[in-house]
Amino acid sequence: MKLASRISRVTPSMTLAISAKAKAMKKDGLDVCSFSAGEPDFDTPKHICEAAKAAIDHGKTRYGPAAGEPALREAIAQKLQRDNTLAYSASNIMVTNGGKHSLYNLMMALLDPGDEVIISAPYWVSYPEMVKLAGGTPVIINTTAESNYKITAEQLKQAITPNTRLFVLNSPSNPTGMVYTTEELRAIADIIVEADILVVSDEIYEKILYEGTEHCSIGSLNSEIFDRTIVSNGFAKAYAMTGWRLGYLAAPEPVIKAVNTLQSHSTSNVCTFAQYGAIAALTGPTDDLAIMKRAFSKRRLAIMKMIDSIPGLSYVEPKGAFYLMVDISQTGIESATFCQKLLEEKYVATIPGVAFGAEGTLRISYATDMDTIEQGMERLSGFVSAYT
Numbered sequence: 358m359k360l361a362s363r364i365s366r367v368t369p370s371m372t373l374a375i376s377a378k379a380k381a382m383k384k385d386g387l388d389v390c391s392f393s394a395g396e397p398d399f400d401t402p403k404h405i406c407e408a409a410k411a412a413i414d415h416g417k418t419r420y421g422p423a424a425g426e427p428a429l430r431e432a433i434a435q436k437l438q439r440d441n442t443l444a445y446s447a448s449n450i451m452v453t454n455g456g457k458h459s460l461y462n463l464m465m466a467l468l469d470p471g472d473e474v475i476i477s478a479p480y481w482v483s484y485p486e487m488v489k490l491a492g493g494t495p496v497i498i499n500t501t502a503e504s505n506y507k508i509t510a511e512q513l514k515q516a517i518t519p520n521t522r523l524f525v526l527n528s529p530s531n532p533t534g535m536v537y538t539t540e541e542l543r544a545i546a547d548i549i550v551e552a553d554i555l556v557v558s559d560e561i562y563e564k565i566l567y568e569g570t571e572h573c574s575i576g577s578l579n580s581e582i583f584d585r586t587i588v589s590n591g592f593a594k595a596y597a598m599t600g601w602r603l604g605y606l607a608a609p610e611p612v613i614k615a616v617n618t619l620q621s622h623s624t625s626n627v628c629t630f631a632q633y634g635a636i637a638a639l640t641g642p643t644d645d646l647a648i649m650k651r652a653f654s655k656r657r658l659a660i661m662k663m664i665d666s667i668p669g670l671s672y673v674e675p676k677g678a679f680y681l682m683v684d685i686s687q688t689g690i691e692s693a694t695f696c697q698k699l700l701e702e703k704y705v706a707t708i709p710g711v712a713f714g715a716e717g718t719l720r721i722s723y724a725t726d727m728d729t730i731e732q733g734m735e736r737l738s739g740f741v742s743a744y745t
Contacts, residue, residue, distance in 0.1 A: 366489045371712035372482055375696070379706035390733030391706040392721040395531060395680065397597040399652075401634075402645035405596060408637035412630035419629060423621040424613070425452025425605070426632045432639045433605050441560075442577040443588065445607045451616050452627050452635075456561045456591030456604035461487050463557060463587060463606060466615040468493035472522040477508035478714030479682060481531045481559070485714075493522070497714055502673050502684060506533040510544035517552045524554060526575060529562040532713045532720040533682045534675020536566065539573045546575055546582040557587045561604075562678040564595035564646060567654055570676040587612060594678075595646055596638045603627060603635045653679050656723040656730055663734035669745050679724045682710070686717035688745055695719060698744075703736040 372393065379391040424430065430447040437443040453459040460483070468474070468491040475496045476484050485495035498516050500506045513524065526545070528537040537545075549556050556575060563572040576586030591604030606616060660681055664670050669687040685695055692709035696719055699705045710718030723730060 363490055363492075367486045370482055370486075372708050375700070375706055375708055379700065382700075382704065387704055389700075389704045389706060390725075390729050390736065392723065392725065392729075392733060393706040393708055395594070395678075395722050395724060396599045397594065397649060397679075397724050398726060399597040399645075399649050401597050401601070402638070402641075404641045405598065405634045405637045408641075409630050409634035412633035417630045417633055421626040421629045421632070423625050424617045425450065425627060426629065426636075429632045429636050429639075432636050433607070436639050437574075437588065437607055441563075441572075441574040441588075443574055443583070443607065448610055449607050449613055451606040451608070451613050451620070452632060453591075453604045453606065453616075453620065454624050454627050455602040456559070456589055456593060457483060458602070458624070459589045459591070459604040459606045460484070460557065460559065461490070462616045462619055463589070463608075463612070464488055464491035464493065466612065466619050467491075467555070468522060471520055473518060473520045474522060475513065475516050475524045477506075477512075477525075479506055479530075479532050479710065479718070480525070480714050481527060482712050484525050484527075494520070496521075499714070502671075505673055506530070506535050506682065507537060507541065508545075510541075510548050513545055514548045514552075517548070517554065521552065521554050524549060524556045525559065526556055527559040529565065529572070529675075529677025530680075531562065531678055532680050532708070532710075532715075533673065534678045534680050535673070536570050536572065536676040539571075539578075542573055542575045543578055546578050549585055550581045553585070555585050555587060556582075557589055559589045561589070561591050561594050563590070565650060565653060565679060566677045567657060568676070572677070584609065592635050592638055595649075597645075597649065598634070598638070601628075601631050601634060603631060653723065656725075656727060657681075659727065660721065660723050660730050660734060663730070663738075667734075667738045667741055669741055679722060681721045681723065682713075682715070683719050683721060684717060685710075685719055688741060690744060692716055692719055699737065699740050703740045705733050705736045705740070 376394040430450040470492040488495040588607040592598040696709040708720040
């Protein structure tokens with residue numbers, strides 16, 4: 358059967374594939390320690406679930422506006438003004454089926470064939486694939502552990518061409534956990550304004566920060582960069598709402614109108630009663646967020662200490678999110694082979710760095726319990742010892 362040529366240009370998600378394999382092995386009775394999925398292992402806070410249940414009881418089960426429930430769009434706008442100093446109104450907000458969907462919609466609405474999108478590596482696996490699906494050209498800029506896996510303003514400047522349409526910024530980062538400082542963002546913002554391109558700032562991990570690290574939204578720096586900024590965010594990570602599929606874009610109105618047109622002909626509105634859960638997330642108590650953050654912080658310190666004890670492995674200390682990017686280059690084993698053998702021989706699931714454009718590394722998600730972390734890192738140590 359002949360398929361569309363666009364599909365042949367796209368690589369399936371290695372993260373989802375390995376996570377699915379790990380789950381299948383567990384189902385078969387194998388004792389798998391999974392560090393593959395970026396999914397908090399906590400239940401969604403009770404008040405959020407209760408709000409969604411109440412919405413069902415009140416008949417919020419019908420079609421709604423494609424752009425999202427007005428009350429949720431207003432709550433998101435208020436959140437962005439309150440937390441991020443971004444002067445958006447409800448008309449600047451688009452509610453989407455998860456943060457991933459917000460980015461896909463954006464690429465489809467913005468890009469024409471030949472348009473270039475600058476992405477720094479290591480990158481989230483879906484960024485370049487979304488660009489390809491939209492007919493654009495991903496331009497990958499490699500970063501190193503020495504630069505804390507951050508693109509510099511000079512690297513960005515050198516990568517910009519007359520075809521550059523968009524720069525993808527992710528802070529805190531998946532897969533590295535790196536967080537850009539305000540000073541670093543100012544330098545990047547100056548280049549974006551000078552070149553008159555757009556930036557999409559993926560901020561879905563903004564609430565998960567460690568040791569006094571602060572999140573700065575690039576659009577808050579001045580009016581010139583604000584006019585060129587599109588914010589992507591969602592509820593999955595901070596509120597443990599991965600299965601709810603709730604994300605959003607904040608952008609100038611022409612972008613929102615374009616994305617609204619696209620979504621009205623694809624998915625239409627996001628699940629109506631789920632949106633009332635999102636309203637509760639933004640307007641309700643934050644005690645559960647603090648509990649989850651403390652747990653992630655404890656796990657982060659523990660897993661770094663365990664990796665420190667394994668000869669041949671190294672990492673750059675993450676400042677946010679719940680990932681550790683581990684350098685395995687001294688083992689001499691390619692990342693895909695390393696992760697495959699680790700899963701098959703030691704029942705430990707990790708994601709190879711090649712999926713993120715960073716060969717010689719692997720990503721470990723510590724969004725799991727301490728027992729799994731301790732067992733998994735002990736197995737990883739034994740695996741490395743056996744091969745080195």
